[in-house]
Amino acid sequence: MIKLVFCDLRDHAATWVGAFCVAVACGYVGGWAASLEETAATFSGMRYIGSVVLAFSSVAAVAVLVSASNLTVSAQRRSYALWRLANVSPRRVSCVVLAQLVVVAVLGAIVGTLLEAATFVPLFPMVFGAKEALAQATPHVSFSMMPTVWLAVAGVFFCGGFKGARSAGNTPPLMALRESEPKRRGMTCLRIALFAVLTACTGWTVFLMVGAAPDVVMNWSLYLPILAVAVLACISPLALSAAMDAWTSLVPGTRWNAWFVARRTARYGLGSSTSVQTPVMVGFGLVAGIFSVMGVWADYNALHGLRFTGLDWTEALILFGGPVLLCAVGAAVSVVMTSKSRTRDTALLIAAGARPETLVAAAACEALIHAVTATLVAALAALASNAVVASAVGMPLLTGLAFGEGLLVSLVGFVLLLAATLIPTCSALRREPARVLAVGE
Amino acid sequence: MSCTVVAREVCKSFVIGRGSKRRATDVLRGVSLHVAAGEMVAIVGPSGSGKSTLLYCLSGLEAADAGSVEVMGRQVVGAGRNDLFKTRRDHVGFIFQSYNLIPSLTAGENVSLPARLAGRPLTAAQVREVLAGVGLEGREKSRPADMSGGEQQRVAIARALAGGADVVFADEPTGALDSKNGREALGLLRGIADDPARSVVMVTHDLEAASMADRILVLKDGRVVRELGRSNPTDILKALEAAR
Numbered sequence: 068m069i070k071l072v073f074c075d076l077r078d079h080a081a082t083w084v085g086a087f088c089v090a091v092a093c094g095y096v097g098g099w100a101a102s103l104e105e106t107a108a109t110f111s112g113m114r115y116i117g118s119v120v121l122a123f124s125s126v127a128a129v130a131v132l133v134s135a136s137n138l139t140v141s142a143q144r145r146s147y148a149l150w151r152l153a154n155v156s157p158r159r160v161s162c163v164v165l166a167q168l169v170v171v172a173v174l175g176a177i178v179g180t181l182l183e184a185a186t187f188v189p190l191f192p193m194v195f196g197a198k199e200a201l202a203q204a205t206p207h208v209s210f211s212m213m214p215t216v217w218l219a220v221a222g223v224f225f226c227g228g229f230k231g232a233r234s235a236g237n238t239p240p241l242m243a244l245r246e247s248e249p250k251r252r253g254m255t256c257l258r259i260a261l262f263a264v265l266t267a268c269t270g271w272t273v274f275l276m277v278g279a280a281p282d283v284v285m286n287w288s289l290y291l292p293i294l295a296v297a298v299l300a301c302i303s304p305l306a307l308s309a310a311m312d313a314w315t316s317l318v319p320g321t322r323w324n325a326w327f328v329a330r331r332t333a334r335y336g337l338g339s340s341t342s343v344q345t346p347v348m349v350g351f352g353l354v355a356g357i358f359s360v361m362g363v364w365a366d367y368n369a370l371h372g373l374r375f376t377g378l379d380w381t382e383a384l385i386l387f388g389g390p391v392l393l394c395a396v397g398a399a400v401s402v403v404m405t406s407k408s409r410t411r412d413t414a415l416l417i418a419a420g421a422r423p424e425t426l427v428a429a430a431a432c433e434a435l436i437h438a439v440t441a442t443l444v445a446a447l448a449a450l451a452s453n454a455v456v457a458s459a460v461g462m463p464l465l466t467g468l469a470f471g472e473g474l475l476v477s478l479v480g481f482v483l484l485l486a487a488t489l490i491p492t493c494s495a496l497r498r499e500p501a502r503v504l505a506v507g508e
Numbered sequence: 509m510s511c512t513v514v515a516r517e518v519c520k521s522f523v524i525g526r527g528s529k530r531r532a533t534d535v536l537r538g539v540s541l542h543v544a545a546g547e548m549v550a551i552v553g554p555s556g557s558g559k560s561t562l563l564y565c566l567s568g569l570e571a572a573d574a575g576s577v578e579v580m581g582r583q584v585v586g587a588g589r590n591d592l593f594k595t596r597r598d599h600v601g602f603i604f605q606s607y608n609l610i611p612s613l614t615a616g617e618n619v620s621l622p623a624r625l626a627g628r629p630l631t632a633a634q635v636r637e638v639l640a641g642v643g644l645e646g647r648e649k650s651r652p653a654d655m656s657g658g659e660q661q662r663v664a665i666a667r668a669l670a671g672g673a674d675v676v677f678a679d680e681p682t683g684a685l686d687s688k689n690g691r692e693a694l695g696l697l698r699g700i701a702d703d704p705a706r707s708v709v710m711v712t713h714d715l716e717a718a719s720m721a722d723r724i725l726v727l728k729d730g731r732v733v734r735e736l737g738r739s740n741p742t743d744i745l746k747a748l749e750a751a752r
Binding site: 327335415417422425 | 564571593596597604610621
């Protein structure tokens with residue numbers, strides 16, 4: 068079994084490199100959180116900063132890790148089906164898949180934490196130098212916490228890929244070979260349970276805020292966008308597909324072939340689409356949500372003649388550095404993961420008489436569909452957080468709503484997704500369709 | 509008698525191997541043929557004789573290195589990307605052994621896709637009619653993954669028909685089908701060729717399938733070595749064995 072785990076990882080390194088990169092990013096952010104805690108042990112002014120980094124990054128980390136593990140397992144379906152045909156038992160296939168996820172997660176997390184160990188001390192003054200109260204702190208890298216980070220990353224990868232691993236073992240091999248994409252996967256039991264827990268937590272937070280003193284509301288308000296995004300991430304297979312179906316149907320596909328092809332492709336590969344859209348959704352939701360909450364406080368303080376400085380560079384980096392890095396890596400990983408199937412789809416459409424320009428436009432439309440869908444769903448989280456905080460302090464519901472910074476994150480996500488769809492399409496257009504469509508290729 | 513496809517001295521080679529072991533292999537060595545409207549031509553030959561490559565070169569899916577191929581009077585060899593696209597869109601239908609339906613589209617959408625791409629979208633009633641013509645009434649909404657191999661191949665044939673193709677190229681159309689479904693698919697192809705304005709060019713290993721063609725070309729080592737008129741499977745087998 069060990070041989071199977073490592074030989075397959077070596078042979079399909081191009082597929083696994085995406086998951087590895089996500090694990091590196093998670094290890095890096097986790098390492099920063101650990102080292103900030105270590106530094107806080109000798110400099111009390113830094114207390115809680117590591118926890119804040121961890122709290123704000125954990126939603127993005129879980130969403131991106133789960134997406135990456137699902138995409139990887141999905142991309143490896145054919146390979147697993149071939150194992151089954153070679154009489155490897157379903158249970159063993161599942162075990163090998165989980166072992167592969169853990170190996171890649173641990174290796175990635177180790178590289179991430181080592182990278183963090185090398186960069187934490189030189190980068191520390193750049194992050195905290197501008198803040199007078201923290202400039203005196205001496206950075207300490209936390210080596211003792213590194214194994215915890217590795218285990219945490221591996222644990223999330225394991226849980227995120229568990230369903231996919233079981234399905235890899237249980238799907239009849241011929242079905243896996245015949246269908247290029249796994250069947251639509253709706254809400255799993257784990258997602259439903261997480262959704263219930265997080266909804267309860269969000270409800271409890273709202274309960275604590277409504278009618279409380281402004282300082283209590285302020286303490287809780289920054290956690291609300293995180294919880295709202297986490298709730299949405301749990302139901303992303305439902306929320307994203309419903310939003311995608313709804314808004315894309317407003318553009319008539321009968322008039323524009325590129326839109327018709329893009330919409331069908333995005334809707335068909337729902338598993339991949341959800342994985343691709345989730346990082347952008349989390350990125351926009353966190354940034355727009357937190358800036359909107361800050362907007363409420365700015366308006367509230369202005370109304371009461373109080374001084375409010377908003378977020379400075381250091382605070383913005385502490386709050387958003389981790390999530391934005393993770394979401395950017397997550398979106399970029401989709402470049403590698405989703406490019407494989409495009410070669411064949413492009414050849415099929417060319418053989419059916421599609422113009423190359425139509426296919427390029429369809430690829431761009433698909434990226435747009437993903438980015439807009441993610442933004443629309445995440446906007447709900449930002450709106451909800453904004454409305455709750457505003458009403459808790461007696462301000463108009465949509466006061467201080469700030470989507471600008473979030474849209475910047477969505478724009479970056481769109482550019483990455485555009486690369487994810489355009490590069491493989493253009494490269495597929497250069498290949499002879501006959502070679503791609505020939506039997507056995 | 510008008511010709512839908514005219515090929516003269518078509519050559520194609522592939523480079524195989526890497527580094528110092530890299531060498532060119534001639535797959536087609538000056539193939540000439542013509543296909544008349546209303547004719548069904550079968551191309552047979554041993555594995556590796558260049559049958560599929562010839563079919564791809566004739567249809568413009570693969571660029572020939574030399575020679576000339578005209579499909580409905582339009583030159584395919586050396587044609588620009590847009591000209592090739594127009595020729596394929598307006599005149600060519602393709603049927604593959606592995607069906608090659610687009611998995612994200614329903615059967616109805618697969619059937620109507622070439623017409624839609626050509627700017628002549630079909631109505632729902634037309635799609636239903638074409639699918640009914642291949643025995644798939646009421647299956648417009650089915651996805652390829654939910655259909656059997658025979659059904660998928662019938663959708664592929666319906667797609668070629670609905671696109672209004674003048675020439676249908678079929679690469680081992682019965683290769684993945686059982687004998688009953690294979691016979692049905694061949695019946696549909698024969699029906700296309702019976703239309704005096706259309707023709708079918710089919711590559712096959714199946715002697716029964718080849719025996720349904722009006723003409724049979726035997727290919728060996730990239731050359732047409734024998735041409736038969738309508739023949740029974742025994743005669744085709746003899747011709748093939750003589751070619752080996």
